[in-house]
Amino acid sequence: MPPMKASCTPGSIETTAQLVARLDPSSTLVFAGGRSYEASGAADVIERALHGRHVSMIRGVPADPTADDVRRAVELFRSDAPDLVIAVGGGSVIDLAKAVRSIAPLAADPTPFLTGERPIEAGGPPLLAVPTTAGTGSEATRYAVFTVNGEKRPIGHPALIPEHVILDPELTYSLPPLVTASTGLDALAQAMESMWSTRSTDSSYADAREALRLALDNLETAVNLPDPRSRTAMCTAAHLSGRAIDISATTAPHALSFHLTTRYGVPHGHAVALTLGPVLEFNAAVRPDDCADPRGPDHVREAIADVLKIMGVRTPSEGRAVLSQLVASLGLEPTLSGMGVDDASKRHMLAASASPIRLATNPRRFAGTSLVDLIADVP
Secondary structure: OOOOOOEEEEOOHHHHHHHHHHHOOOEEEEEEOOHHHHHOOHHHHHHHHOOOOEEEEEOOOOOOOEHHHHHHHHHHHHHHOOOEEEEEEOHHHHHHHHHHHHHHHHOOOOHHHHHOOOOOOOOOOOEEEEEOOOOOOHHHOOEEEEEEOOEEEEEEOHHHOOOEEEEOHHHHOOOOHHHHHHHHHHHHHHHHHHHHOOOOOHHHHHHHHHHHHHHHHHHHHHHHOOOHHHHHHHHHHHHHHHHHHHHHOOOHHHHHHHHHHHHHOOOHHHHHHHHHHHHHHHHHOOOOOOEOOOOOHHHHHHHHHHHHHHHOOOOHHHHHHHHHHHHHHOOOOOOOHHHOOOOHHHHHHHHHHOOHHHHOOOOEOOOOOHHHHHHHOOO
16 A cells, blocks of 8 residues: 555644634544643644534643553543544654544454554544654654553554644744754654665655754754754654655664663653664674665665765764764763663663564664674663
């Protein structure tokens, strides 16, 4: 099935009123985060657009939604039968809305859909996604991630992609520096991983390349000296990286990030960044006997060389150093040891936790103890 594309409107959230008037819903379910819903300015606009209509709301969506969060939201959905869903917030808010609007109409227990025992099906009311962070690009992807039985698990289906998206950089102006940093690192990592993914295409590569350039040029400013230009650039980078991974998926750094979030509480983008440099070096050393990309090791090396060119460095080790320095410049801890993954047993547990789905798209296979050895070598 070819990738679906949302109707994306770069510009003001004020256009929400026009969309609501056109769709004319009899009942609307709104998903929103905590502080960001009001602080971003989205709340006033959404409430004006829905004035006089029946509205239900799920507020305070957590940063890492669980199966229980999905179940509670599904129950509210089924009690109200909305014909429009609006998600205003970061990737977790949008992920929850994507899953609920697809699962709830099926009148079944949500958990099997989250574990992969039952496939997502097309259907459900239209979804408007309004991101208030510049990070996951969830508004452009078929993926959503949830914590199930203590483990983060991704689900994916084209039916999860929102039909409508509004990208308004002004909604990110109120983001605190550390949130801007972590979400921005997620966009950067998604772009880089998409470029070397075994599933990349010409179109995903072009989106990922531009996203990486924008993130490298603007993330530090967006965090430390934010201005409209850097905020807009990061919103574009996040959306393009989302479009890219909708085709290519992510790779080893994302595979390792889930455990860092659930076990050590590291925010997602920060967690991905902790192993991005080491995986860059690992993938750059791809050989014919461990290449997972059917296009061959020369193709992988060309993609890595392009990544390094965009970074302005000559070697993978220089690229790794630049990434570590970038994380530190954003006010985040750049090492696994500094985040508590500080002995051999913890490193083994991290390696063992890696998501097989995300490792499968990494261009170099992890054979034998190579993943354990890579983690052991990370500071």
